[in-house]
Amino acid sequence: MATGWRKLLETIVGPLDQKRRYRQYKARVERLPASYHTAIDALQRYSYYFGHGTTDGGLRMLEDLADLFEQGAANGTPVREIVGEDPVEFADEFLRNYPEGQWISRERDRLTSAMDRAVRENSGSEGTSR
Amino acid sequence: MAKLVTEMLKGTLEGIVLALLAGRPAYGYEITAWLREQGFSDIAEGTVYALLIRIEQRHLVDVEKIPSEKGPPRKVYSLNAQGRDYLEEFWRTWNFLRERLEQLREGGR
Secondary structure (H helix, E strand, O other), X not given: OHHHHHHHHHHHHXXXXXXXXXXXXXXHHHOOOHHHHHHHHHHHHHHHOOOOOOOHHHHHHHHHHHHHHHHHHHHOXXXXXXXXXXXXXXXXXXXXXXXXXXXHHHHHHHHHHHHHHHHHHHHXXXXXXX | OHHHHHHHHHHHHHHHHHHHHHHXXXXXXXXXXXXXXXXXXXXXXXXXXXXXXXXXXOOOEXXXXXXXXXXXXXXXXXXXXXXXXXXXXXXXXXXXHHHHXXXXXXXXX
């Protein structure tokens, strides 16, 4: 009964567990010192471009980011030393760990299989080119 | 110079970190601090962290959460059997690369 109700609710508002995890992440960010807070918000914004939102992969990514910045704040590591001279490079490398649900992963798969197809077409028409 | 080091480090940082962990288990901050001591002063802590997540996902290390006096618990990484195999492969590849580069420098083929 309770699970049936929850299921119905989740089809309307989306998975509750993911909403809870996102709220927990936001609360952790709120507790960070201002400079770390600004940095993590910027990284989160950049990650939207990769488009996995609040899927499991996206949430794990945010939770790992919170771990990194909480650790940095606890050790007193300045933001620059966490993100490096080239924050884009750091962000891209970091985001590559969470390919599930990213539109770029779908495009990478599409490119790979299109090339496989192109190679097969070529071997099929060998000697008859032009 | 700094840029060149960064570029070259990209392909080898994984091996460097695995080699370090072969010596003893360590947590992220320690690893970054050690790399800085060794002269890799431009390395970002976040880059090391992203690498640690990657080698964890690939099951090359075991991870243990140890409570810390200040801040959140620390993740301590240690090399496992699969990681040791991978490290051996890294050194073989490194030797291959080093030999070829030496030959190039000496003008041979």
